[in-house]
Amino acid sequence: MHILHIASEFAPVAKAGGLGDVLLGLSRELHQLGHRVDVLVPKYDCLRMRFLSEMVKTPFTFETDYKGRKIVNSVWEGKYAGLTVTFIEPKEGFFERGDIYGQVDDIDRFSYFSKACADYVSAKGLRPDVIQTHDWQTAMIPLMLKEKIPVLFTIHNLHYQGRCDRYHLDYLGLKCEDIGDPVDARLINFMKAGIVHSQAVVTVSPTYREEILTKEFGEGLDETLRQHQKKLFGVLNGIDVTYWDPGNDPVLPLKYGADNLDGKRRIKEDVKKTLGLSEGEKPLVCSITRLVPQKGIPLIIRSIERTLEKGGQFILVGSSPIPEVAEEFQKLKDFYKGNQDVVMVLSFEHDLVHWIYGGSDMIVVPSEFEPCGLTQLIALRYGTLPIVRRTGGLADTIFDLDKYPETGNGFAFDQSNAPSLDFALDRALQLWHNSRDGWNTVVRRAMSQDHSWSNQAGKYLDLYQKLATKKIYEFA
Numbered sequence: 001m002h003i004l005h006i007a008s009e010f011a012p013v014a015k016a017g018g019l020g021d022v023l024l025g026l027s028r029e030l031h032q033l034g035h036r037v038d039v040l041v042p043k044y045d046c047l048r049m050r051f052l053s054e055m056v057k058t059p060f061t062f063e064t065d066y067k068g069r070k071i072v073n074s075v076w077e078g079k080y081a082g083l084t085v086t087f088i089e090p091k092e093g094f095f096e097r098g099d100i101y102g103q104v105d106d107i108d109r110f111s112y113f114s115k116a117c118a119d120y121v122s123a124k125g126l127r128p129d130v131i132q133t134h135d136w137q138t139a140m141i142p143l144m145l146k147e148k149i150p151v152l153f154t155i156h157n158l159h160y161q162g163r164c165d166r167y168h169l170d171y172l173g174l175k176c177e178d179i180g181d182p183v184d185a186r187l188i189n190f191m192k193a194g195i196v197h198s199q200a201v202v203t204v205s206p207t208y209r210e211e212i213l214t215k216e217f218g219e220g221l222d223e224t225l226r227q228h229q230k231k232l233f234g235v236l237n238g239i240d241v242t243y244w245d246p247g248n249d250p251v252l253p254l255k256y257g258a259d260n261l262d263g264k265r266r267i268k269e270d271v272k273k274t275l276g277l278s279e280g281e282k283p284l285v286c287s288i289t290r291l292v293p294q295k296g297i298p299l300i301i302r303s304i305e306r307t308l309e310k311g312g313q314f315i316l317v318g319s320s321p322i323p324e325v326a327e328e329f330q331k332l333k334d335f336y337k338g339n340q341d342v343v344m345v346l347s348f349e350h351d352l353v354h355w356i357y358g359g360s361d362m363i364v365v366p367s368e369f370e371p372c373g374l375t376q377l378i379a380l381r382y383g384t385l386p387i388v389r390r391t392g393g394l395a396d397t398i399f400d401l402d403k404y405p406e407t408g409n410g411f412a413f414d415q416s417n418a419p420s421l422d423f424a425l426d427r428a429l430q431l432w433h434n435s436r437d438g439w440n441t442v443v444r445r446a447m448s449q450d451h452s453w454s455n456q457a458g459k460y461l462d463l464y465q466k467l468a469t470k471k472i473y474e475f476a
């Protein structure tokens, strides 16, 4: 099949979170299965070029009507992992801002990108069997395509919706009626438009699919989702096991695997020494996360306190786009200054996190909601046992050891409060202290579990097939 992905991220070249990881992992798997996979992303000035084996500006250019003007776009092609990634560079300078997100005009940057991608499809005469779009940034594609190509829209996180005023539509030459939103014609919602106008909608875990149909998790779109639930599917994310591989990770000073945990032990020593943690046999707990309310900020803070109370050590690698939250964590960092059992790195650290996944014993993921979550899957692969709140994709991937002694791979709790977190964390720390053999048995089990895309890509292919043969209209 021929699949065209259009997205705002592609790891590791343009990554701000899990979305980028999914683009890499799913595309690489589909490519390896022999399908033609094209990927379109913006040409940000902050691309991590060192990952691209080739990057050339093609002679091809095309125009996009925007705000009543014609803007010329250049097209670049880069190669990563056998995939050709196409980068769209508008003359307007929308993507020369030093960062992927966080600009006041993000709505215009990404709606422009969506329109340019629709123009690119026409200008190049592309006829993929299916176009897969990702989150609000590319949700408007079905309204902009001139060709009749089925669109599968992926909801990676329903919280971010691209809500805006109608004048943003004017820039694109669209009208409110095109969106067909009967609820509030003055308030435009890109995510909602994607749900309504795409031929199929996929969320990134089966549990999140069920959750977002409820008022509690629906982020104001539960009614719309219920109306369209026949075309709503839940496909669990995988991880790219070639990129995330402790047996072959170029960032790690040593390689290791389930049959050689000594390497992991030595990486832990290395991490502790380099980051200035005190010596001695202590459990090392980590959190690697965007610091936003979704991720359970009070419980992240609590997990640091509890780990210290129980004689462990903690490493937080987290960055926040919210100034008040960034400030709160800066204060916490100051508070722990001089404490040799805590390290706080308050930035996005592409390379460092590989090492932290490798060197830690446990990771805490106490999310309020979690569409899928990739950190717990990466941690499993690196033999770092997850302690998670049972919600969304965390509920689909982490099984509590006390409940499932033979198959469990971590520790889970239900309520979003300190006693529930403490109970799960305490059980993890207890096992670590009381039985190192027991702990290592579970570590080996976690590392042997298969969370690769090979298990999940087939589910997408099945949907692509139905869309391409128009059977999708049975869903709608």
Ligand code: ADP
Binding pocket: 016, 017, 018, 019, 021, 288, 289, 290, 317, 318, 319, 347, 348, 349, 350, 353, 372, 373, 374, 375, 376, 378
């Ligand atoms: P989300 O997409 O909601 O941020 P996920 O768990 O799906 O959460 O994916 C997060 C991805 O971003 C993982 O690959 C994780 O390793 C990475 N990540 C999160 N925070 C940081 C950070 N501060 N530095 C580097 N990588 C990070």
